[in-house]
Amino acid sequence: MRRAQNIIAQLSTTAMMASAMSTRAASLCSGGGAVVGGMVRCHSFVVSSQRHLHVCRAYTALAASSHALVTPSTRLIYAASPALEHDWPGHPESAARVPAILDELAARGLTPKALGPALVQLTDVPAAADDALRLVHTQQYVDGMSLVSERRAPCLYDADTFLQKSSWQSARRGVGAALALVDAVVNASRQHLAPAGFALCRPPGHHALPHSAMGFCLLSTAAVAARHAQQVHGLRRVLIYDFDTHHGNGTEACFANDPGVLYISTHQQNSFPYTGALTDVGTGPGEGATVNVPLPGGSGDAAARAAMEQIVGPLADRFRPDIIIASAGYDAHWRDPLAGMMWRDSTYHCICSSLRALADKHCSGRLVLLLEGGYDLRGLARGAADSFAALLGLPPGESDPDEKALLPEPAEGVAKVIAEARAIHGL
Numbered sequence: 001m002r003r004a005q006n007i008i009a010q011l012s013t014t015a016m017m018a019s020a021m022s023t024r025a026a027s028l029c030s031g032g033g034a035v036v037g038g039m040v041r042c043h044s045f046v047v048s049s050q051r052h053l054h055v056c057r058a059y060t061a062l063a064a065s066s067h068a069l070v071t072p073s074t075r076l077i078y079a080a081s082p083a084l085e086h087d088w089p090g091h092p093e094s095a096a097r098v099p100a101i102l103d104e105l106a107a108r109g110l111t112p113k114a115l116g117p118a119l120v121q122l123t124d125v126p127a128a129a130d131d132a133l134r135l136v137h138t139q140q141y142v143d144g145m146s147l148v149s150e151r152r153a154p155c156l157y158d159a160d161t162f163l164q165k166s167s168w169q170s171a172r173r174g175v176g177a178a179l180a181l182v183d184a185v186v187n188a189s190r191q192h193l194a195p196a197g198f199a200l201c202r203p204p205g206h207h208a209l210p211h212s213a214m215g216f217c218l219l220s221t222a223a224v225a226a227r228h229a230q231q232v233h234g235l236r237r238v239l240i241y242d243f244d245t246h247h248g249n250g251t252e253a254c255f256a257n258d259p260g261v262l263y264i265s266t267h268q269q270n271s272f273p274y275t276g277a278l279t280d281v282g283t284g285p286g287e288g289a290t291v292n293v294p295l296p297g298g299s300g301d302a303a304a305r306a307a308m309e310q311i312v313g314p315l316a317d318r319f320r321p322d323i324i325i326a327s328a329g330y331d332a333h334w335r336d337p338l339a340g341m342m343w344r345d346s347t348y349h350c351i352c353s354s355l356r357a358l359a360d361k362h363c364s365g366r367l368v369l370l371l372e373g374g375y376d377l378r379g380l381a382r383g384a385a386d387s388f389a390a391l392l393g394l395p396p397g398e399s400d401p402d403e404k405a406l407l408p409e410p411a412e413g414v415a416k417v418i419a420e421a422r423a424i425h426g427l
């Protein structure tokens, strides 16, 4: 009990420090703490002392069952983990996000019912076990957050990040969806099938650190998925492309000194979390395996395409990944209220088509996208639907007539950043 109290005290101290330092949209979180009646189920998992063996067995079984759904005509496998009870009044990372995407997919006929075996949904995906979380997160953090959710929620972890009683379990379910899709995609590739995977999961993950939540994120979903791909499936080289408009400081921190994970981020300059400088390239043996491309505000479709063609593609050709994981944020969309980028719906179609081509070229089609940010429901839903279309080999949806009013991009600033990134990384 004393240990548990210490963990809560330390987490609270960390949260207070983070709160004091946070500069991001604190007012967005001031809506008060309405209690949501989520069930607390944090201790309902059996944890094996034989950690990796347990993970391997659990996920091999899951992969076997999910693989049965996949046919040669399957182009995309997805799972939805909408975390409906993980919500806070007035907060942009809302429970409406995943339903908005699912509604848009249904409206466009991008459903298994409409498309048949080309699109497969994984259902009844289990939450990630503690063993999987500890591939990235500290024991103290995993134990501590379980206790904080159970005893303190609803509460603010920091000025940006809320906790309801269901939140820890929601985050674990989101990671579980990501891992299930890694399993499904890897196992399909071993049968010479090449579907991509997309986890429509909440909360987002790329700001979460090994020892701390941060910036709406509780668990570092992409990082856990990358380690899982390496340790459970024996894949050596993982490429993570993070196209959320914010730098994925948490993901980067997990792999800063690891040459086996190439982390590439395009993000808006001088925005939360104020990390991700061009000159941050990794440390020690990981030097060069962190690639940051901080784009100027107002960057749009041309900037995204240039970054893909001139940085992500050439780096993938040089790194030759065994799997590609994408942190798929939709807050660089021009409609987003938290950022100042100008990506269009079809920008996401282009990015996802390119990622699919890179995965086909280098790693037998192994590509898994994980939902990160995106806070305008219309922009989020349309961008995600165009991503689905691209991964299914279908054209983008009709363009949004409001896009005609977008301002010109800062072409000179974009070209300068891309040239600098290419020079730093020897491209």
Ligand SMILES: [Zn+2]
Residues within 6 Å of the ligand: 244, 245, 246, 329, 331, 372, 373, 374
């Ligand atoms: Zn973001």
